[in-house]
Amino acid sequence: MSDKIFKKLLFVSALVIMIVCGALFYSLMSGSLPAFRELGFFRFIVSSEWGMNSDGSEHYGALPFIVGTLMTSFTALLLCFPFSLPVAFFVGEYYNNTVVAKVLSTIVDLLAGIPSIVYGLWGFYVIRPFMVSLGLSEQGFGILTASIVLAIMIIPYSASLSAEFIRMVPRELKEGAYSLGATRAEMIRRVIMPNVSSGMISSYILALGRALGETMAVTMLIGNTNNVPISLSDTANTMASVIANQFGEADGLKLSSLIAIGLILFIITAIINYIGRLIIKRQSL
């Protein structure tokens, strides 16, 4: 009897989650419909104009923000790679099960727990002046500044997941390689790397998923301009940052356009996360 009730309870809470997710998607859809109807879905995505024309008509396009998001995220991914990969091998293989590794991985995991507004502040007062002193831009805002902070923010995700995959390589395989006279470097190259490569790719894809949606720190550092960025020192806006910046004073078509950007971001991150999980699933089979 109580077993049945428990089962029902579980079913209900699972259903609620699904309904919430569906409702979220529905309200994003219905909210962005006016923008798509007015501007056309395809035109909305490829158009780079944002705002009032001189004749008073409004026109909104998501291209600057899509480009801005992709540029910051992929730059952050590139920047995080040379740090998170060594950390993963340090923690997962070289110093596995030692105090040093535990301390390091705790610190790295701690990075994931810092609120993004704190990263934003730190970036604002440390990285931004540094960019100015390098002469990269006048005020130090821009894609590169945001990417550097973003890279630090996603290191924990890629590093700890990669380390987990490295740790999962069976001891028998490693000993098998050593028993054939392999050095540690050769063992890593020929045995660990081929075994973890797809897992590693997925860990970076999941990190990319984090980077795409990161809002607060990026909004504080990217410069918030509505142009399509050409170089890394340009100021720009990401999909997340333009919503955070402008939804407060937006109404009508502009509000609908912002919601449409939210919908696109939602779909992109869902796809990215799905791909990442798919690769992990195939790896663990």
Next chain:
Amino acid sequence: MEDIILKFHNVCVSYTEGKNAVNDVSADVRRGLITSIMGPSGCGKSTLLRAVNRMHELYPDIKITGSIELDGKDILKMNPIMVRRMAGMVFQRPNPFPTMSIYENILAGYTLNGIRLSRAEKDEIVESCLFNVGLWDEVKDSLTKRGSFLSGGQQQRLCIARALALKPDVLLMDEPTSALDPIATAKIEDLLVQLKKDVTIVIVTHNMGQAARISDYSMFMYLGELVEYDKTQKMFTNPKDKRTEAYLTGRFG
């Protein structure tokens, strides 16, 4: 005079300070024969075997004292990479590299050591090694397939072939049939008897029948000590030590 390939001299191995898993073992292993190491679980037999190709160095807490001579050279003073090439190892569970094909698995010892071979040399090594372990006819049409698709017994023979590819002086086997069914076990046992003309074999086993069937000499270890070491036939028919007798008659272990 007998031809000695491996000499243990006062070998002690400890996992934790002050507690020896292998305690003061001295023994000479003869060339071209099969020597088995028996004993109940936890008696230190695998630990002793793994000392020979310096597997213990992968784990910093393990300490070894004494000396182990392979072909007259103290292996504890040699470069571990060289030692491991001279002493091949086959593990309890078959461990072919899952990301490599059967062909690549056989050559793994060369690729892992950065030794370059011509295509003809590779083909020759793969064919002769697979032939030696009786696997050639079974896999010659699927050399490019992953080794992990083979049956357990075939995988283990692949691992033996992989170890033999480097032409080691001694083949160390750590309960190589304990994860296999009786038919696969019998095949491996036959194979080992055939192989001993080419390579000295030291095999750890907790299967007394196996030791009796294939080994020329047997060691019996108990609580880290080498209790008895003699010709297998002699030990099984007339053990000198009471503990050996008790173990062989199934009173413990």
